[in-house]
Amino acid sequence: MTELHGQRLLVIGGGRGIGAAIAERARHEGMDVVVGAREPSTIEGAVRIDLTDEASIAAAAEQLGAVDHVVTLGSLPHDVPIAELDRDRIVAAFEAKVIGPMLVAKHVEIRRSMTLFAGVVGWRPGPGSTVKGVTNGAVDFAARHLAANLAPVRVNAIAPGVIDSGAWDSKGEAKSGFLAGAAGQTLVGRYGDLDDVVEAAIWLMRSGFVDGQTIHVDGGRR
Ligand SMILES: NC(=O)c1ccc[n+]([C@@H]2O[C@H](COP(=O)([O-])OP(=O)(O)OC[C@H]3O[C@@H](n4cnc5c(N)ncnc54)[C@H](OP(=O)(O)O)[C@@H]3O)[C@@H](O)[C@H]2O)c1
Secondary structure, eight states: OOTTTTOEEEEETOSSHHHHHHHHHHHHTTOEEEEEESSGGGSTTEEEOOTTOHHHHHHHHHHHOOEEEEEEOOOOOOOOOGGGOOHHHHHHHHIIIIIHHHHHHHHSOEEEEEEEEOOGGGGSOOTTOHHHHHHHHHHHHHHHHHHHHHTTSEEEEEEEOSBOSSTTGGGGGGHHHHHHHHHHTSSSSSOBOHHHHHHHHHHHHHOTTOOSOEEEESTTOO
C-alpha cells in the first residue's frame, strides 16, 4: 500500500499512450482511476471529456464530484510550416493543451494535485513545430499560474522528450529512424519509454512540496 492508495484520479486522455500507462500504474498503486476520453464507449469506466468542449468538461465534473488528482494529456498537434497554418487547428491545439485544462480547473473539484502535459518542443524551436512549441511553452506558464490560483492544490507540468508511446507509430517504417535520431539528440543516448514519464507523473502526485514546476523528462534534450 502506498500513500496514493484509495485516492481518486482523473486521467484526461487516458485511453491510450502515456495517459493509458499512467492510468494502469495508478490502478496498480491502488488508486481509484477514472479515464476522461472523447470516445468513452470503448474504455471501461470512462467519462466523456472533450477538452475543446466546455460543456463536456462541466458535465463530467458534475457526474464525478470531487477527485484527488487530475492528469491531463490531451494533444491536437498542428505541425506545419507557417505558410500552411490553419486558424481553427491552431485554436484546437491551444484548447487541448491550455484552454481545456484551465476549464478543467474551473469545473472539477480537485483536492490535491493537477498535472499538465507540455513537451520538449516548447524549449527547442524548429521548422514546422511552431504551434506545438508555443502551446507546450504556454503549458509551463499555465502550471505556474494555476498553482497560484488553485493553492493549496498543487499544479505542475511534465515536459517529455520523445517517448515511444504509440504516438509515433503513424510514421510506419520511418519510425525506427526517427527514434534513433531522437536518441542521438539526448544526453543519455536513448529515447524515452512509457515508464520514464509514468514515474514522473506518480512522483508528482506524491510530492506535496513540489508546486508550479515543469519537470523535464527528456534525457537532457532541452
Ligand atoms: N510521445 C511523445 O514523444 C511526446 C513528446 C512530448 C510531449 N508529449 C505529450 O504527452 C502527452 C501524451 O502523449 P502521447 O504520446 O500519449 O500522445 P497520444 O498517444 O497522441 O495521446 C494523446 C491523447 O490526447 C487525447 N486527446 C486529444 N484531443 C483531445 C481532446 N480534445 N479532449 C480530450 N482528450 C484529447 C487523445 O484521446 P483520443 O483517444 O480521444 O484521441 C489521446 O488519449 C501529449 O500532451 C503530448 O503532447 C508526448
